Amino acid sequence: MQPFNLFSIAFFSAVRNVYQNHIRAAHATLLIFGVAIIYWRVYQFNFIYGWDDQIFVLNYYTQAGLGWRNLCEIWTNFYAGQYAPLNQLYYTLLYSLFKYNPTCFHIVGVFIHITNVFLVYMLIRSILPKLILLPALQTEQISFLTAFLFAILPVNIEPVTWIAASKVTLYTLFYLAALLSYCRYLDTARAKYFYLTLFFFVLSFATKEQAVLMPLCMLLFDYIYGRDFKDKMIWFEKLPLVILTVLFGLISLQSQGLQGGRSFYPVLQRIPLSAYTLSEYFTKCLIPINLSFLYPFPFQNGDKVLWWLWIYAAAIPLMIYCLYKQLKNRWLLFGLLFFFIHIGLVINLVPLARYSVTADRYAYLSTIGTCFIVGYFVVINLHTSRKRLSWLFVFGLYTALLTAYSSSHIRVWTNTYTLKEKLKKTIESRKDYEELKKLK
Secondary structure, three states, rough: HHHHHHHHHHHHEEEEEEEEHHHHHHHHHHHHHHHHHHHHHHHHHOOOOOOHHHHHOOOHHHHHOOOHHHHHHHHHOOOEEEHHEEEEEHHHHHHHOOOOOHHHHHHHHHHHHHHHEEEEEEHHHHEEEEEEOOHHHHHHHHHHHHHHHHHOOOOHHHHOOOOHHHHHHHHHHHHHHHHHHHHHHHHOOHHHHHHHHHHHHHHHHHHHHHHHHHHHHHHHHHHHOOOOOOOHHHHHHHHHHHHHHHHHHHHHHHHHHHOOOOOOOOOHHHHHHHHHHHHHHHHHHHHHOOOOEEEOOEEEEEEEEOOHHHHHHHHHHHHHHOOHHHHHOOOHHHHHHHHHHHHHOOOOOOOOOOOOEHHHHHOOOOHHHHHHHHHHHHHHHHHHOOOHHHHHHHHHHHHHHHHHHHHHHHHHOOHHHHHHHHHHHHHHOOHHHHHHHHHH
């Protein structure tokens, strides 16, 4: 009897593994298809001349090649108010292989996005069992939906299709690799995975300064894994990252200081402005309407704060108070905190050089949090609600609308003329456009 039981266990275990592998293969296929259906036309796109492409991509460092002298200059110099040596090295490498062929630049950018999509899938699948105990099938489905929404989200089109914004997708790639390494470290307690986390963290910052938020995100993962914050080891192991974060932060401030001529909003003005900015980012991640390359500030520095901006400042703490009981759900808390941590630097609370109140590309990494919330909510309701067909219809319609909007919005980034046409429509749609014409 015992041999038969062992055989039965082995047989059903093998069947389950085959079934799960088929699910993952299907998910991988659908993820690639989701990216392809949105981004297939990028091979027709050109550089955006007269904008950042001409500054950051078509420059001396790109054309100077992979020689030792040029590499040293890339790693030791600030350029146009930024320090992103790994991103510049990326352009230099592509130029060495393909010259200034925009098709190759765009296709490689889409492949980086696909890589990020799979990293999101792997990350959610790794941490979800730590958040809540779910059947394996639901874990796979939530991981898939999170990655799929991340793949097709309209707000993520800008960093993927705009070549000069490649630092966003590249830094996200190394950032997600660092988080996966850290998860592996928490699972195994092997030092090599912690050193790997540090390595990817450095690469991530060398691509974009927003990577300095990594220590905060690691503390969030410590919470998810149920680590005791009274344990000194938790704080001691963050010390190298904190030191690097301070160093990197100083580098970022120094690089941005080279731009000059940029005045910052006073503190009292930044409070309602940051609440408005945070709300705009969050809603555009869930309901992307009227996406644009440029979002003008609602008021200029030195002007009186518009009264309706204070509504945002009051509404956010009120919403937190009303949702306090719901925030005890670890899955919801994780999604919101992941979003807020990674959007915090660009909500105009910290005085950084910004010429647009929001920018779609800055939300790229943060959208993982909102996509996770939607994916979890949908899957749980599909498995527990009696109105499964209704939920399936609503989510199917939501996904279809996102896909349709992304397919339409991506054309804006075809070339300089299409982008300027969109920008012209954005300016003319402002309520104060007629007043600005009179002033001119």
